[in-house]
Amino acid sequence: MEQEIAALKQINNQFQTKLRAKSKTAGDTYARWGRTTCPGNGTTRLYTGYMAGSHRSHIGTGSNYLCLTNEPLWDHFEESVASLGKITGTEYRFNEHRSNGAADFLGDYMYNQKVPCAICHTQRSVSVMIPGRNRCYDGWTMEYRGYLVSGYTGDTNATEYVSLCLDRRPEKLHDGTTAGTDNRLYFVEGICGKTLTCPPYVSGLEITCVVCSV
Template sequence: MPTFSFATAIIAFIVSVYGNDCREYSLTPSDQSLIDMMKHYLHTSRKANIPVAHSQQDIGVTYVRWGKKTCPESLDIVYAGQAGGNLYTNKGGGSNYLCLPSDPENGKVTTNDNDGLYGAEYDIWSSNKPSGFRSSMLQKEVPCAVCSRTGKVSVLMIPGRKSCYKGWKSEYNGFLMSQHKRYNQIDFICMDGDAEPLDNRSANENGALFYPIKAKYGSLRCPPYKDNTEVLCTVCY
């Protein structure tokens, strides 16, 4: 029953009661029925408007840890797999990296020519290898893990820093990476500073590629940034 109908009924009932001597007034069955109905309405409407309290275990965030097969200690792993994305020379299609699960549920074979999903490789040579990064990563495939942290409502990747701001804690830190500037555009991601290969296989199969990013003076103010330096990053919660 709409709210205005109950308000009308309440007013009518009060007028009816107080129009008589309340001490001598006897409730009729219809009066009692109306009172019971109003009690039920008020009880259920109050319950419906009370916000539901969620426990800390019901709250959580997920993020991708690029370059690793596992999550930091104390975190749950949703799944692990291989980094993938669009072929680096494609002009259309997706413009982001994906963390592909290692146990896919494949669809049916198709004859369309829109092949837009490839594995991803480190395209990191001795000339562009970030300081402290593992050697011999050239043309090896990139692992990834989707991690879940309960009790938190946000996670943030901060480019240009290896530590988090006050009130935040670091999940991991590393180096900002993306596609090479001559190829198609794709998102920036934070590659773990202790990144590892997916396996021991090494072949120039291309696909989506990861290159370290460096800072460039000009529209980017130097200082505080410094020209031709590695861009660090950290993922904070």
């Protein structure tokens, strides 16, 4: 009988260990653009880094934004050979609002500042970015809210909207400003008159966004 009890305890301990491991990895991840921290609502930070994408003059290479880790590790490399895939950092631009650096929107002077990011893990199973809202629907938990941003319409490269919700109170990297030659962020406005339904949308208004989880 004692051996059976000991065996059952061992099985139970193994089950509890697996359950704890699963609880740590279950859920979903999302990028918090413009911040180095994650919300204090049951989320944890996987890593911080630098918002990066293709150079604004490149018509090839990648079109999506990445959160490059600030702790890179290298494998084999050859500095003398130029690889043809390229990636650059990203800056806050908001050229039309440069008189105060978009502080009315973002709470600080952000013109020509470099953009950080954080990858956050939530215990909730699904996260989604909703463009056009700054509040979640009922039953969902808000991770963060902000403004929909993209690259400049006149740049050669194309950038994505998907998941690109800039936090409304972003941070900036403290290693200097940039000259606006690589990859730049701008607020996104709707264009009414043809295919966009107006109302509810209105031409010339900066579109909001929110990241929600459930």
